[in-house]
Amino acid sequence: MPVKCPPEIFKQFYDRRGEEVCPNEAGQEFIYHALAEEHDFTGIVPIFLPELENDILRDWEKFEYWCDDVQHKLLWKLIDEGDFYDLDEDSTPIDFFGSINSITEKILSILRDPANEDSQSLVCSEIESDGLNLFLIYLGSWEGWGLGHSNTVLVLDTLEELTMDKGFYTQL
Numbered sequence: 001m002p003v004k005c006p007p008e009i010f011k012q013f014y015d016r017r018g019e020e021v022c023p024n025e026a027g028q029e030f031i032y033h034a035l036a037e038e039h040d041f042t043g044i045v046p047i048f049l050p051e052l053e054n055d056i057l058r059d060w061e062k063f064e065y066w067c068d069d070v071q072h073k074l075l076w077k078l079i080d081e082g083d084f085y086d087l088d089e090d091s092t093p094i095d096f097f098g099s100i101n102s103i104t105e106k107i108l109s110i111l112r113d114p115a116n117e118d119s120q121s122l123v124c125s126e127i128e129s130d131g132l133n134l135f136l137i138y139l140g141s142w143e144g145w146g147l148g149h150s151n152t153v154l155v156l157d158t159l160e161e162l163t164m165d166k167g168f169y170t171q172l
Contacts, residue, residue, distance in 0.1 A: 002128035003034040010129035013136065013155045020139065022152045031136060031153055034125040035145060041121040042137075042159060047111050048167045049104065057094040060084075070107065071118050077110050078103075112172045121171060124159065135159055 005013075009030045012023045023031065050069055056062045067074035075084075079096065087096065097103045111119045123138045123145075137154035144150035162168035 001038055002126040002133055003037045005030060005034070005127040005129045007129050010127065010132070010134070013127070013134050013153075014129075014132065017134065017155050017157055018161070019155060020152050021155050028151055031125075031138075031151075032145075032148070034127055034136060035123070035138060037125070039123050039125045039138075042124055042162065043171050044122050044159075044162050044168050045112060045119045045171055046122060046139075046167055047108065047119075047169050049107065052100050052103065057100070058092045060091075060093060063093040071111065074107065074110070077116070078106055108169065109172070112169050114171045119171075122162070122168070133157075137162070 006026075009023065009027050012027050013021055021027075048070075050066060052066065056066050064075045067078065071077075093103070094100075097106070110116055113119065114121075120142060123142075125136045125138075127134050127136060135156045135158065137156060138145055138150070139152055139154055140150045156162070
């Protein structure tokens, strides 16, 4: 059920649909109110993979840093630590995984797995004002929202806007 939103606050969101919005103080109070009042887990996780360049694919240390940019300690979810230390000294990530596609598929499988406690489903609240509805997508970690440190939401007309080409994937 949509949360009723005062028109002057709703306008802040409506005028910036499709964008990340950090509203004014009244808007900040409202997004926390909406989160407490009514929220849903979308079953969608944000996954943003930086480009995998050739020099990264040929160096385990660079690959580990790349993996950490995606998710902390991701390398150790991709390869067992014991297996890693048994690799030939001249081995590279591309040798081990075979291709960029196989790396990407394995990462997406891990990050989309609901059992992966480091991958959180996005949370949204539907808001309504004067017969118009919007979805507020709460970005960042639950800890940030729980502690009152987060302040930015993605504003959408529909949840169908959360597409893979924008870095949003359904959980497996």
